[in-house]
Structures are given as structure tokens and as C-alpha cells.
Amino acid sequence: MKKTLITAAALSAGFTLAALAANTEGPDPHVDVTLLEEGSVTQADGLAAWERIYEVVSHPRCANCHVDETNIPMWSGPTYGEARPHGMNINAGDSRIGAETLMCSTCHITSADFDTPPNAAPRYGIDWSLAPVEFLWYGQTSVQICAQMKNPDTNGDRDWKGLVDHLVHDAEAFGPVLWGFNPSGGREPAPYGLQAHVNDMIAWGAAGQPCPTE
Numbered sequence: 001m002k003k004t005l006i007t008a009a010a011l012s013a014g015f016t017l018a019a020l021a022a023n024t025e026g027p028d029p030h031v032d033v034t035l036l037e038e039g040s041v042t043q044a045d046g047l048a049a050w051e052r053i054y055e056v057v058s059h060p061r062c063a064n065c066h067v068d069e070t071n072i073p074m075w076s077g078p079t080y081g082e083a084r085p086h087g088m089n090i091n092a093g094d095s096r097i098g099a100e101t102l103m104c105s106t107c108h109i110t111s112a113d114f115d116t117p118p119n120a121a122p123r124y125g126i127d128w129s130l131a132p133v134e135f136l137w138y139g140q141t142s143v144q145i146c147a148q149m150k151n152p153d154t155n156g157d158r159d160w161k162g163l164v165d166h167l168v169h170d171a172e173a174f175g176p177v178l179w180g181f182n183p184s185g186g187r188e189p190a191p192y193g194l195q196a197h198v199n200d201m202i203a204w205g206a207a208g209q210p211c212p213t214e
């Protein structure tokens with residue numbers, strides 16, 4: 001079954017040979033990007049797209065790494081229920097990669113093969129790390145995250161097209177975004193899927209990045 005899917009994907013124009021070489025059995029990192037003209041999406045449709053974006057980024061598969069300056073990653077394995085601080089006293093430090101104490105990569109090895117048993121340290125194709133502290137999502141409201149994500153001072157200097165680029169390039173590198181939609185070990189994936197999330201980012205951007213007021 002998987003082989004058939006890969007053959008079909010390999011025939012589709014955007015599927016890169018690099019990805020095929022890196023991981024023949026893993027998740028498909030390919031995303032179709034069709035940018036829309038600014039102003040071509042209504043405020044109402046833009047806000048509806050934002051609500052779905054918020055459901056994704058506040059989901060534990062995304063928010064557990066986008067945490068505050070305490071530098072403590074959150075975890076919610078398949079059976080934990082509510083997210084809680086990472087076990088084993090892990091602290092990422094100001095480096096956000098654990099350089100001050102214990103490197104995240106000690107357990108979270110770098111591998112494009114996402115397949116791990118339940119409760120094992122998850123992994124992806126680039127070095128494991130918390131997101132920069134200004135990209136704060138964990139415990140934040142829709143209004144707060146919307147303000148963070150549209151402000152170049154707190155989103156890594158990106159306009160909406162830059163945010164779309166980040167999603168696409170992260171997926172090509174088998175990074176955390178692709179992982180969040182395809183976690184293994186019995187974890188619940190972030191909702192809607194990568195392609196739908198990229199489409200929503202484009203719709204929100206083309207609507208002028210509208211934010212809810214409450």
C-alpha cells in the first residue's frame with residue numbers, strides 16, 4: 001500500500017528526489033503552494049482560516065515546544081492527558097537546545113525516520129530544539145498568538161509569505177512542522193493536516209492577517 005502511494009507521489013511534479021532518498025517510507029513532505037492575491041479573501045473567510053490555524057498551533061504537538069522563558073518543554077505522551085512539564089527535570093536553557101545542562105539531542109536524535117515506539121523520545125530530520133522564546137504559543141489565547149504571529153518583531157521577521165515559506169521549508173527538511181502532523185508512537189497529530197494548514201496560512205495572509213478581538 002505504502003509503495004503504491006510513493007510511486008504515485010514520485011510521479012507528481014513537486015516530489016523531490018532528495019526527500020525520496022532521505023525517507024522512502026516516512027510522511028510525504030510535499031506541499032502545493034498557490035499564493036492568493038492580497039485582498040482576494042474576505043475578512044470573514046480570513047478569520048475562519050485563523051481559527052483553524054489557532055487550533056493547530058495551540059495543539060500540544062505544536063505548542064509543547066513553543067514555550068516561555070522558563071525554557072521548560074511540555075509533554076503529553078499518548079496516555080498523559082493534559083500537557084505537563086517534561087519529565088526528568090529537562091530545561092532547555094537560554095540556548096533552547098539544552099547546551100547549559102543536557103542537550104535535547106542526547107535523547108531526541110536527528111533522523112528523518114519519525115517512527116518510534118510509544119513513550120520513546122520523538123525525533124525528526126533537524127536538530128531538536130525549543131522554538132525561540134518570542135514565538136510563544138503554549139497557554140496563550142487566540143488573540144495573543146495572532147498578535148505574535150503577525151508581528152515581524154516576534155515571528156522571526158516574516159510577512160505572511162515568509163510564514164508560508166517556513167512551513168514549506170521545514171516540511172522539506174523533515175522538521176517539527178512535518179512531525180507535528182505525523183507524530184508516531186500513538187500521539188495524536190495536530191488537526192487538519194499540513195496541506196490544509198498551508199492553505200489556511202495563505203487565506204489568512206491574503207485577507208490581511210485579521211485577528212479576533214476576543
Ligand code: HEC
Pocket residue numbers: 056057061062063064065066128129130131132135148149154155156163166167176177178179180181190
Ligand atoms: C520540537 C519543537 C517544535 C515543535 C514540536 C514545533 N515547532 Fe515550530 N518552531 C520550532 C523552532 C526551533 C522554530 C524556529 C525555527 C526558525 O525560526 O527557523 C519554530 C518556528 C516556527 C514558526 C515560525 C514563526 C512563528 O511565529 O513561530 C512557525 C510558523 C512554526 N514553528 C510552526 C509550527 C507548527 C505549525 C507546529 C506543529 C505542527 C510546530 N511549529 C511544532 C520548534 C518546534
Ligand code: HEC
Pocket residue numbers: 060061062064065073074075076077078086088090091092093096097098102103104105106107108118119120121122128129130187
Ligand atoms: C533524557 C532523555 C531526554 C532529553 C535529554 C530530552 N528529552 Fe524530550 N522527551 C524524552 C522522551 C522519552 C519523550 C517522550 C515522552 C512520552 O511520550 O512518554 C520526550 C518528549 C518530548 C516532547 C513532547 C512531544 C509531545 O508533543 O508530546 C517535547 C516537546 C520534548 N521532549 C522536548 C525536549 C527538549 C526541548 C529537550 C531539550 C531541552 C528535550 N526534550 C530533552 C526524552 C528526553
